[in-house]
Amino acid sequence: MYSEKVMDHFSHPRNVGQIENADGTGQVGNAKCGDIMKIDLKIEDDHIVDVKFKTFGCGAAVATSSMVTEMVKGKTIEAALAISNKAVAEALGGLPPQKMHCSNLAADALHEAIKDYQKKQAQ
């Protein structure tokens, strides 16, 4: 059902955890649909210097979360905002069609975390 890359990210997820005093935190999904993704960011000079995630969900939900953290580490905020859910799925070698909607929200969580950072900066 899942590609090798998905299985690799599921069994060896990158950047699991939380960041104390994160500069930005984003959470999407809900327990009802069975997927919750939370992303913490550490941002310096407009660059994402650290990122951690926690996910409650299926194999695809874990793999997309792990993948997005790998994709954004060291990137600028602008570059991170350009990453779409579709791009994350593509980077994983694709997802089963039924997973494209409910379990492919990792980029949304990332964007929420950046928004949270920008809101804090504005204050």
Add this chain to the structure above:
Amino acid sequence: MKRIYLDHNATTPLDPEALKVMMPYLTEEFGNASSIYEKGRVTKKAIAEAREKVARLIGAQSDEVFFTGGGTEADNWAIKGAAESLRDKGNHIITTVIEHHAVLHTCEYLKEHGFEVTYLPVDEYGLVDPEAVKQAITDQTILVSVMYANNEIGTIEPVAEIGKIVKEKNILYHIDAVQAVGKIPVDVNAIGVDLLSMSAHKLYGPKGVGALYIRKGTQIKNLIHGGAQERMRRAGTENVAGIVGFGKAAELAFDHLSETEERLTQLRDKLLNGMMEKMDHVRLNGHPIHRLPGNVNVSIEFIEGESLLISLDMKGISASSGSACTSGSLDPSHVLLAIGLPHEIAHGSLRVTLGKENTEADVDYLLDILPEIVQKLRAMSPLYEAYLKGEGNRV
């Protein structure tokens, strides 16, 4: 890596003895049972012998057993056949919310064709209240359909008590016994049932064959039209090898019923107690006592079922879950929601169904690897993090 199969409510491995008796009918004994020459007589006799064995397993007479293409067909035939046959008498069907989709979707279909359907609720253990059946009966009720035992949570329903009520009112009574036959004693006369569905592959027989018990004198319309097979009630050239394999599986189940039941009950309780001892925030789904011998269904809080199944699969274990991701829809199992579980707890369910080839070592292995997997998934779970911070609402 050794693989351990722990999903016997999904399907069972074909018993080698069943395969052995099937082989001639897949090779040299290919005759059509309707033919009058020797090759036909041989297969006709084999079908008759299998019918006797299946009948004996449920306490029926052999001419009350009709072979079908599986449990789903038997359910479809029983419900549609009864509904159509009794249309002049009424249009009301009573069933329950925790039935298999073979029953639920058949009832939905009949609803589109003018029938009324009452879906009875269940309590927190998944039990149907016989009193509720009584209350639901109207002068339009023509059929009551209740499952013998639930495929997901293993709860065994009070089918004999319900039978008493249904028979008092002279209403047809169907039981989907796909998960019960071969696992626990089933006696059609003790229950007073008119129609009872069975499936071969749930009791170490082959796939693609099942049977419907039809009590003598019960009028239901045919579902499959064509030739005169199955005494003109179910058309289609017989799946001889499948039927013979079903017969052998039924014979084996009958001969070893009480010893297998006792052994799997002990293994089940060992597994369940072990899970409760080794892990926190685990709850049993289904009834603790009125429960199928090999069935363990638990919700492991803060984690999601599919992740758990993939992790177990990587360690060689085949099990199942009622999470949305494994049900093929966005909602978790209708059974888990019906017993009152909140969505997030239903998503975290694990079903382990033991079978006759499982050993204590299999249970020990699962108990050995499960806590570590759960710990890893919880460490990744934002719900668990929230719980540890005292933010989450524990159920």
